[in-house]
Amino acid sequence: MTKKSKSIIHSVGLSSVLAGVIAFGGIAAAFGETVPTGVEIKEFSLLDTARDVVGAADFTPEGNKDGHFKLLLNLANKTTIKSVVLRSTDDYGKDNYQGVWRTNRVTTGWLLGIVQDKTVVTPSGTTHISEIINPGFRKDVKEPVGEFAGNLTFDLYASNNGTIKETQSYVLEIETPEGTVVSKPIKYNKPMTSGGTSSTPSPTSTPSPSPTPVPTTPTPSPTPIPSPNPSSPPVPAPAQGPTIHVWLLGQELQFEDAKPIIKDGSTLVPFRKLFEALGFSVTWIDNGTTQRAIGTKDGLTIELTMNSATAKVNGKDVSLSIPAQIIDNHTMVPLRFVAENSGYQVTYASDGTTATIRIDEPEDTSSTPEPTPVPVPAPIPDFPKETAEPYVAKGYVRDMQGHPLSDIVVYADNTLLYDSNIIGVTDENGHYEIELPQLATSWSMSADITKSFNGKKYKFHLEPENEVPLTGSKGGVRNFTWTDFNGQIYIYPFFTSSNDSMPEFDLSDLEVTLTPVGPLLDGSTGQTIIKRGGPVIGGGGIDGIPIGKYKATARWMPEGYAPIPLQISDGGVYSNSVEFEFREPNGVNTSKYLSELEVKIP
Template structure:
């Protein structure tokens, strides 16, 4: 199969530059050393240590409940095992290996259940703390994670050496689990990372350094990594602190659609820049938007020929060729190197590297 050249060396060069320029992520995963603090003071666990499982922090139930002021009870009927904490009219009941907990009798789903690990009863820290009225923030430095449990305070008051804020979607709803980073402008590749809580809030405590910080973040929606849009996009001094809120806008996720031609079927008078592509969204785009039909001709851009800045998602693609004398002819299309040519083809943008998406389509003149 032949196709028009598209400066592949240029494309590979840009890919290499992008790969080398991407930040090295700090991984908050199983095996990470976890330090837990309550109102700024470390919690010392003796029987077992906090651990990460399926992206959630589990801690020994008795020490956590007692630190938060609960009376604790362990129920074991043989078939049913429960960890129960009560405090001032509040009851939190977690059943071992059960994906629902009860808060004052109401069932609430859990991402990770309470469980017995190496003879210690471990419970999800964030769930217990936030349902007790506390705010939980996470940050990572190297292979260590720091978890802060604090009394919930106003998110509109600027605090020295603290950056905090909220992430919402285009409709103003809070976004849980969005990744937020504070980029240290003094030390290379020393970002502080955290995630938003169930109400979309985050908080990062900054080290006592004479430096400025930039904020950024991302979130995964519909299988795509979506960049967060800051309300205020400018650096701030660590000693003054800052509030930086973000929104998720699907329009920020764009990809490149590469157009290839079947040279064996193209005859004199047919040119690649006269091929018109019609992209009809199939299902939601990144971020959940419905999207619009996109019609356009291919053009050269760094890396190849086709259409760039296309909102990522899945599309039904059709194509036609319009000659200089105005004659229009329907073309056959397919996803590049896959299946048979047809009047339309379904293509889906996929990541080249994290945050960079592309799709490829081939067109052919019918016999």
């Protein structure tokens, strides 16, 4: 590390006495990794969330309180630390994709700021200094964090993205050239306790990235919250947020069977009550594998498939910020999506304990034209009829518009013998036919499709509409429809300053508009997509985006404020909009095709 990449801050006295820590002598290796010798995580804990020290991308306060972690590390020999990653997990250490913080910028994550506590001998005695080790993301993932040896004390700061809370567990990974060390999962406990007794942390200096040594005054940690009286039962925290009142055209809707809830920043309400109140005729379809809720009125049809991130409006796919789902045996659907796609305006207000949602006609009905129903697409024709033949697997492969797909590789996988398959290829009519050997076995069918788009190749795996393996002696017909070519987008907030007049940034308040630039990967025209941010596999952003080239714009929409247009970037210069495409992921956080965007938060 060069001198320019360090900042030194003098502090009086020792940094925080560890409290509420989980101490352990053993270390765990990441799956498939070699445990490096002489590297031991002695203690790892989450101390508090009382200070704002780092931002999402650099060592600058941003307006969000940080998670303050403590790490005691023993290195028997001089060791290069290549990277450090903090992950949110369940209690057993399994990733739950709620937050990732890291020292090196690879795929997704927020900055993990590292401060080392060092003992310094001066003519006047022994003192301690806090040295900032990681003042910002190392964008070159090959640049190490540094070289260290001995017994080390580090303070780790992770900008709170909304997931640093008492119910959350965390795991720390330390990568060295010899392998990776992984801590046991820890949990944020409040009040801080060690060995069953209450303990108050000693004052901790708050690091500030200054190019020269700057004296600081110790900042006391907050007083622990007293433990409840053991004889008094704890009061359960509200499980579903504020009480929700929904008003439709000036009249409050009454939900008798199930109450509205807020989940992942979206309001879910009972399907039948909302659809019927909006004047729809409702249909429920359950074929044993999928369940669909359908509402129809005046040439408008809205179809929601349970747990699917894509809905249909007059037969056209529309992305959802949260899927319809069954909760406690009640079918719950996203209120805003249904109401706005029915031509209404939705407003939301909350005082923290009560939320009021109003569904009204558009503000200027005299000048706003009635929404034109999207033309209902022509139904996809049925597959050509085929008859099964002994020891023959055959069928068709097509896209969502019913067009045949040629040159698709189809596999017949022998379920009796390991790694034994027969390959066929579709003709210009999308038809394939594979002769099977006369063996007493069954065959599982699958297919792969590879498409080129703007000089890149994208590969997708297809399963047949009938996934049951076919018996060789009877043969079978297995048809394939290519329905999914979606990618996902990681979104990183970049905070330009600390503005006390603005609320804390939450990714669910970020609205991203994606406008296709030319045809999509499958050759279709595509449509404008408007989605809010939230958790996705491996980090935060939006998913369910059909692969293509898009122009992206972004707005910050915190509750109680007018929408704030944001500048956006794909890693280059910030501007009011940016065009981007998808690529293969370069990490292990997701297997989906990926793009990454940054938004500048004022």
